[in-house]
Amino acid sequence: MANIHLYRPDLVIVISGPSGSGKSTVIDALCKSDETLRLSVSATTRKPRPREVDGVDYHFLSKSEFETHIQQDDFLEWAEYGDNCYGTLKSEIATAGEVKKDTILEIEVKGALQIRAQDLSPTRSVLIFIIPPSFAILEKRLRCRKTESEMELKKRLAIAKSEVLEIEHYDYWVSNPQNAIQDAVQQIQAIIAAERSRIDSKLIETINPLLGVDKVN
Ligand code: 5GP
Secondary structure: OOOOOOOOOOEEEEEEOOOOOOHHHHHHHHHHHOOOEEEOOOEEOOOOOOOOOEOOOEEEOOHHHHHHHHHOOOEEEEEEEOOEEEEEEHHHHHHHHHOOOEEEEEOOHHHHHHHHOOOOOOOEEEEEEEEOOOHHHHHHHHHHHOOOOHHHHHHHHHHHHHHHOOHHHOOEEEEOOOOOHHHHHHHHHHHHHHHHOOOOHHHHHHHHHHHOOOOOO
């Protein structure tokens, strides 16, 4: 039988996890390991941190620019987090389709639930939650990176606790133990591989003609 290639980029891979859970590091390693993955660039009203680049790390917008996008219905999802707004522009998913890649959304829980509630056809979502080793380690990581004021840090820790309570809405969880980023990366690679092998009606439509068979009865 001839080799049959069925891979079609149709995944919107949502990755959430408390601030400090190591999401960004894991996602960075994931994208470097697989050129068929593309990280969506979110829009935010948060101010850039040192070394963050506009259009690369985020589309940094003013509050009024963000509101204009809301009014124009440009967002696939958006949410308030702390004192700022974050959102995924619909154009990010369209771009992934053009470059034939699966899209990763690194977003917080309220946005993830909006994605869950939508029919994203012709794409489909898979929701993954990254769990930090403990809240004590989470706090230590946040303090070490020194990007937030004490008040912002406390807010992020409070949000972290409320986010973990929403894990039931996700499809998969992944632990991110200390000093073992590669374990988390491998767990997510396995999830993506499984999702790419999922049998659904679209796959049947593709595979039957390739195999030269018609549905019987
Ligand atoms: P940070 O300020 O640390 O970059 O991000 C704060 C939180 O906002 C993180 O949990 C991050 O995953 C989330 N976030 C980043 N981009 C988006 C987005 O486009 N939509 C939503 N809902 N959350 C986002």
